[in-house]
Amino acid sequence: MKKILAALCLAVSFTLQHFITFKYVCQTDERWPTFYGFPFVQSTNHSWVFSMSGDLFIKGFIGNILFFGLFFYGVIYLLGIAKHKICKIISKSVIIILCIFSLVFIYFEITVFDWRLEWDHDNFKMNYYQQDLDCEKTFRFFD
Numbered sequence: 001m002k003k004i005l006a007a008l009c010l011a012v013s014f015t016l017q018h019f020i021t022f023k024y025v026c027q028t029d030e031r032w033p034t035f036y037g038f039p040f041v042q043s044t045n046h047s048w049v050f051s052m053s054g055d056l057f058i059k060g061f062i063g064n065i066l067f068f069g070l071f072f073y074g075v076i077y078l079l080g081i082a083k084h085k086i087c088k089i090i091s092k093s094v095i096i097i098l099c100i101f102s103l104v105f106i107y108f109e110i111t112v113f114d115w116r117l118e119w120d121h122d123n124f125k126m127n128y129y130q131q132d133l134d135c136e137k138t139f140r141f142f143d
Helices: 002-016 058-080 085-112
Strands: 020-026 035-037 053-057 114-118 135-141
Touching (some): 002 058, 002 085, 053 058
């Protein structure tokens, strides 16, 4: 149970911080928000009004948490089967420290940013444009 909770904690902070993500920039005639998410689109960087707010898309956010949760659970499981006592102590310490940092990141994301919850990203149209938008996708890795 501890491994599952640690994996979910790491997955939530990892997806909120956009460490590994796709960045979608849509070409429009207005200042349009940038979309983020890997492997699913989960959020925007800002809205039109306030730079510390954005849209959080529940469907993509849950999908990304499950994706990274399974990844981190696998990593934690592999670290847990180490035979040496020193390796076990180091791996448990690193996992605990990362979970503490993750909880701090999650706290700041929840309290500082004003997230508006939406179910899905509506194919980047955001209920404004009728036709599909041309969006450029780039991969970001710890950027």
